Amino acid sequence: MKKSLYILGITTTMLLAGCGDTAEENNREVTTQQDTAKEDNNSSNAEKAEQKQKVEEKAVGTRSNPLPFGDTITVTDYIYDDNSNSYKSLLEITALEMIRGEEAWTIIHKENEFNEAAPEGYEYALVKVKGLLKESETEDDSLYFSSMNFDFVSNEGEVYDMVSVVIPNELDKELYSGGSGEGYITGLVRVGDDFKISYESSEGSPVFFFVQ
Template sequence: MRDTYHEFRALLSAEVPPEDILVTFEPEQDAQAKSSEQKENEIGTRANPLVIGERITLNYYDLFYGNVELEMELLEVMSGEEAWNIVREANQFNEAPGEGQEYILARYFVKINEVEEEPYDLTHAQFDAVSTTGNTYDDFISVSGLEPDLRNEMYTGAEREGFTYFLVEKDDEDPLVAFKRRSDVEVWFKMRD
């Protein structure tokens, strides 16, 4: 042990470490290329968002709910006059879209396979719309009376179908929606065909 101590002390005090203990790191370009190729091929990413009818299972740890496993599928998307008519009929006090804007209504299926700390709160705030140019639509909007509404408290085994809503620019050709954006489990959905 004493010999090891002296060798280690000599190593630390040396101005230039001995060549036989130096390890050089040379990043593999192939590994980097494979990594970016994998990201492009992964489903549910911003580069490869899910479309209507594709179901994904998410397993993650949540600070409030513990271990969570849920299934999610985008079932339907409506926009323009069709969406505005549904929003208006849901509640007369829902605001009309501004100049150059339109509502997008997205109907999702969610099933809670496991939640450690019940109930799991499914809310509209877990979904963010992001424009084609990469800017988030961060105006706060509230739409009342939509049926079925996606928002719910859910226990293990519960299933829910319902609408969530977004206000986007009419000329935004390819807006996306992210569930739990900026987390390890974020998943992206395409809002237009």
């Protein structure tokens, strides 16, 4: 029931988001790997503010400017309870690892010998992603964070079909406020394709990630 309401809520929110005049991607908070290093070295507030301004101007996380691999982006999502009440939540997402080709197939085949090999011209890709529900208006309901939220998108802009294979540690997490989880998502992509992954959030526009 929660999943059905959640999907309905996402559809409604996306339709409303399409009517706005401001690009919502500009409001997403991005933490780069360089930012993390700076914070560890106690960088000044002025440096952080300047870096944040540059990130906002570039609208990181769009298809034309995907989030760099290893960086973290904060997106707005909504949790829906059994009464269709919505609760604004902030979700941090990071792409941690990418495995493709023969190495990916070895892992997939080892997990289940009945998994089918990739057809000619294609290869499997495994991407490990992490999510942290760092803030939410509710402590009592959870956000479903899974491989179903992600797409594999070719360099030419084609959304690859979802594949049905058994993989180790597949991303399938239920997160309450403050909770985190990670796991693998998988796709069947053209050999050598410079593909991206995208996350469908409740705020409208998908978030795109470089994976290498």
